[in-house]
Amino acid sequence: MKIMTLGLILSFASIVHAADKVKLSIIKTGTAHTYESLALEGGAWKKIEVNHSAFLVEHPKGNILVDTGLGEKIDDQFQDISFFHRPAFAYKKSETAKAQLAKEKIDFSFILITHLHFDHVSGLVDFLDKDIWALSEEIAFKDVGTPPAVLKSQVSNPNIKWRPYTFTKTPYMGFSESLDIYNDQSIVVVPLRGHTPGSVGIFVNTDRGNKFFLIGDTVWKKKGIDLKLGKFWLSKKLVDLDADKVLEQIQKLHSFQEANPKVIILPSHDESVQAPFGYFPKRL
Numbered sequence: 001m002k003i004m005t006l007g008l009i010l011s012f013a014s015i016v017h018a019a020d021k022v023k024l025s026i027i028k029t030g031t032a033h034t035y036e037s038l039a040l041e042g043g044a045w046k047k048i049e050v051n052h053s054a055f056l057v058e059h060p061k062g063n064i065l066v067d068t069g070l071g072e073k074i075d076d077q078f079q080d081i082s083f084f085h086r087p088a089f090a091y092k093k094s095e096t097a098k099a100q101l102a103k104e105k106i107d108f109s110f111i112l113i114t115h116l117h118f119d120h121v122s123g124l125v126d127f128l129d130k131d132i133w134a135l136s137e138e139i140a141f142k143d144v145g146t147p148p149a150v151l152k153s154q155v156s157n158p159n160i161k162w163r164p165y166t167f168t169k170t171p172y173m174g175f176s177e178s179l180d181i182y183n184d185q186s187i188v189v190v191p192l193r194g195h196t197p198g199s200v201g202i203f204v205n206t207d208r209g210n211k212f213f214l215i216g217d218t219v220w221k222k223k224g225i226d227l228k229l230g231k232f233w234l235s236k237k238l239v240d241l242d243a244d245k246v247l248e249q250i251q252k253l254h255s256f257q258e259a260n261p262k263v264i265i266l267p268s269h270d271e272s273v274q275a276p277f278g279y280f281p282k283r284l
Contacts, residue, residue: 021207022186023283026266026274027054027100029069029123030091038088039220039269041229048221050269052119054097055214056280057204061182062109065130066202066214067268068097068123073153077122080151088238089148091119098126104281110163112181112189114216114268115196116141117239118151128159135191136164138198145196149239167191173203173263174256192218194245203263210284212264218249222265222273225253 030052036043039050055066070093071077081089101108110131113121116138124132139162142155167177167189175190188203195217202214217239219225228251230236236243257265266273277284 021060022205023058023208024204024206024210024212025056025058025280025283026051026277027056027069027097027280028052028094028274029054029071029097029100030074030093030119031271032089032091034088036221038232038235040224040227041232042227043221043223043232049271050220051271051274052091053268053274054123055204055266056097056101056106056108057187058106058283059182059186063106064181064187065097065101065108065111065127067113067120067216068111068126070094070096070119071123071126071154072096072098073125074122077118077151077153080153081118081148085148085238089118096126097123100280112202113138114192114202114214115199116145116155117149117196117217118147118154120216120268121154124154124160125157128157128161131161131163133163133165135198135200136166138196138200139164141197149196165189173260174252192216192249194218194240194242194249196241206284208284210264211262212266212284214266214268215253216268218246218253219267220269222267222270225250225257225265228254 028051032050033047034050035045036048037045052069054069057064110133111127112133165179167179170178172178172188172190177191179189181187186205190201192199192201199216204212220231230247230250240246
């Protein structure tokens with residue numbers, strides 16, 4: 001009887017351990033304040049807080065950092081943005097992803113970026129020992145993109161180890177192309193082109209039963225998907241490479257959300273969506 005009880009305990013422990021294999025954390029590296037009307041077409045004239053977040057995906061085959069948020073050199077990098085544009089992109093720093101990960105003694109295998117904009121790749125130079133995964137068209141964008149979206153001080157370092165990848169013709173969750181990082185459908189990348197040439201979304205399926213969809217900056221506010229609305233016209237002009245294509249993606253995401261209501265869509269900057277989940281080192 002004691003042997004059976006011990007066996008059950010060990011079995012239960014192994015199940016609990018297995019359920020913790022794939023985890024997601026939101027790493028807040030900074031904040032900013034703006035008006036909802038600037039973040040969302042037709043938004044209210046009220047102040048809102050936005051996050052500059054990276055995301056850690058922990059996986060038995062190797063942890064992945066999705067974007068970097070604001071890095072150690074952001075203050076110097078920010079000087080690439082014209083004096084005229086700086087007020088619109090002002091930020092307040094928190095601890096960098098590098099500092100937060102070091103504090104918890106967590107390493108990762110590589111960085112997977114949603115796109116090359118300044119508040120997503122500021123920390124690339126903090127991790128020159130890591131490969132940077134991006135679509136080849138997004139890597140090419142670093143040579144032609146301009147401030148305030150793309151900053152040469154962040155992406156021109158010759159020691160950055162770019163690793164281009166391509167999608168397979170494998171459909172996933174309504175997307176005709178995809179890349180299954182570890183071939184187990186735990187981390188699946190899909191195209192979300194429009195905001196930049198090689199913008200992507202990333203599905204993360206945790207073993208706790210949560211299914212997240214990281215969509216970068218396709219919208220800044222999740223409400224944009226609910227209402228099928230893009231950014232304010234001036235914001236589009238400054239940061240959306242192809243605003244019409246972005247609107248197509250928003251409409252597609254709206255239909256996706258209606259068909260898959262249990263999938264949790266996480267825009268990179270929407271504090272109102274991220275805050276209820278909590279931040280690193282909390283695991284989801």
